[in-house]
Amino acid sequence: MRAAAARQGGGRAVLADPDPYRARSRLPAGHASVTEASDGKRRGPTRRVLAGLRLTSLRLRLVVVFGLVALTAAVSASGIAYWLNREAVLTRTQDAALNDFEEEMQNRAGSLPPRPTQDDLEATAVRMSQSSQRYSVLLIGEDPDGKTVVGNSDLDSFTLTDVPKSLQKAVNEKRPLEKGNKDEYHLFWQRKTDTGGTPFLVGGTRVMGGGPTGYMLKSLEPESEDLGSLAWSLGIATGLALIGAALLAQAAATTVLKPVHRLGVAARRLGEGKLDTRLRVSGTDELAELSRTFNRTAENLEKKVADMSSREESSRRFVADMSHELRTPLTAITAVTEVLEEEADSLDPMIEPAVRLVVSETRRLNDLVENLMEVTRFDAGTARLVLDDVDIADQITACIDTRAWLDAVDLDAERGITARLDPRRLDVVLANLIGNALKHGGSPVRVQVRVDGDDLLIRVRDHGPGIPEEVLPHVFDRFYKASASRPRSEGSGLGLSIALENAHIHGGEITAENSAEGGAVFTLRLPRDASHMVERPAGEDAGEESEESSGVSS
Structure with missing residues (x-):
């Protein structure tokens, strides 16, 4: 069986x-067979989900x-x-x-x-x-x-x-x-x-x-x-x-990323203006070729910047020399025009308009030369601050009184607000802003002084038609004229630019906008203490300037 x-x-x-x-x-x-059954679904390896982890490091990503x-x-x-x-x-x-x-x-x-x-x-x-x-x-x-x-x-x-x-x-x-x-x-x-x-x-x-x-x-x-x-x-x-792979990845990342790190450091140095930065190149791989490309780019950039700097220096020197050369004859011409202006009433009525035109244009040319010299100082980096404790209300009053604007300007400033600033440069800024408001906006011009923390706010508002929207981004550009049909205005187009540079040298800013109630508003923001902006190079008196300028130019 x-x-x-x-x-x-x-x-x-x-x-x-x-x-x-x-x-x-x-x-x-x-x-013969009977199909084997399962007690559940076959499960594969567990997936590791990296949620909410920002892998910003290339080294970490490689590992x-x-x-x-x-x-x-x-x-x-x-x-x-x-x-x-x-x-x-x-x-x-x-x-x-x-x-x-x-x-x-x-x-x-x-x-x-x-x-x-x-x-x-x-x-x-x-x-x-x-x-x-x-x-x-x-x-x-x-x-x-x-x-x-x-x-x-x-x-x-x-x-x-x-x-x-x-x-x-x-x-x-x-x-x-x-x-x-x-x-x-x-x-x-x-x-x-x-x-x-x-x-x-x-x-x-x-x-x-x-x-x-x-x-x-x-x-x-x-x-x-x-x-x-x-x-x-x-x-x-x-x-x-897994541990071995992580160690190998770390070693590989170090080998690969070291040239990349050097390239990043060199790029930062290049961005800081150190144009003589170069990389040491070895090998023939892609990273070596990238380093060579960087060196060639840095070399070309250094040549072009040197050429542009040379041209800019020549142009700046030309403007400065021209301004100095013009200043001597202008001094004599100005003296003559002042005499002619005093005698204008006794001159022949046919000659009087010509004399007054010469006087006006001479003053305009004198302002232009002064402004060009000031701009040259800013461009050359030789402009310095001479700080003093200033009573803001007294400073604005003196600026307005000197230029005979008392009847056209409404001052809203509390007595006793002081700041450590350069009074001459502050006078230039105020004269330009108030003079620009009187000339293009119309009186009454309102000057308001407020304290905002460690900053000083001076707002100059006129009651004119305001600034066209397409002109607002360019009001501080040099030689910019709002109307191309009036290229020969009384101003030089440098006043607001010089005012902005004087604000920057204090560590401040000037902004322009239109008021909702009508008219333009210029806001000057300055630190109440500009001591941190003063630089005193060795052997140089920070308060010494070869030339000084003042007055109004727009």
Whole structure:
């Protein structure tokens, strides 16, 4: 009598059931099988989400990329190694146990009478469980009275309730004999876990010709522990690979980023005006070529800046020399025009208009020369502050009184507001702003003084039509004329520019805007103490200037 062990090529069938190892059975061709079921979805490696982390450092990005590549490679290699070893371990264990169980069923259970007693089944089950594979055995048959009897090698650890219903059904299902199936019954198996999480292998078959049905139960806990140790080893290897990759990435980043860092430092020095900055170039790679390109660019830039500086210096020297050369004859011409102006009333009425025109144009030319000299000082960087404690209300009153503007200007300033400023330059600023408001805006001009923290605010507002929107961005440009049809106005177009430069040298600012109530508003903001703006180079008196200018120019 033969055990129905599906001897069609020596293979076995596996039943669907939860499998803690997710192993795939290797069945030779020609064997019946039942598809293995899953206890859940197969889960891949956990994705690490870097949320809210701003990787602004190139070095950090390189280390992270190297780490991710190494982690992916290590996890992939470890996963493949674990899966292959797991398959090998489980397949070898289950094949050895099933082969032994199959032989025991053929040799021992097959030798039992067709209707054995319960004692026969228990004795046979005990002998079968004593094999080298150490599994529990459960034999089920019918005694001579036709009753179902059960023989168990270990009643406490293995009963029929431990055998899945699907496996029982498959084992007891009779299959028709055909060309591809020579046995009515087959050997089936499946892996499962108990409530404690211990994995087991359950197999079953029955003896041909009405013999008993046998089931075996083998613990896979030793294999599970070995696989757990393997998983820990692979995890440690993955961690070491990740650390090694991070160290290699750090070394590679240092090698790659050192030239980039040097290039960044050189670019900053170049931006600070150190045009003689050059990089030391070695090698023939892309970074070396980039360094050579930087050196060529810096060299060309240095040549062009030197050429432009030379031209600017020549132009500035020309303007300064021209202003000085004009000043001497203008002094004589001014004296003559003053005499002519005093005698204008006694001159021939035909000559008087010409004399007054000469006087006016001479004054205008004198103002232009003074302004050009002042602009030249600002451009050359030789303008210096001569600081003194100034009462702002007294300073504005003196400026207005000197130019006979008392009837046209409304002053709103509290007495006692003082500031440490350059009184001469402040007078130039005020004269330009108030004179510009009287000339182009119309009286009354309101001058308001307020203190804003450590700053001093002086607002000059006129009651004219205001400044056209297209002109506002250019009111402080040199020689700018609001109307191209009036190129010969009384002003030179330098007054507001000089006023702005005087504000800047104090560390202040001037802004222009139109008032909502009509008219233009110029706001002068100055620090109440401009001492921090004073520079005293060695051997040079900070308060000494070769020339001084004052007056109104617009």
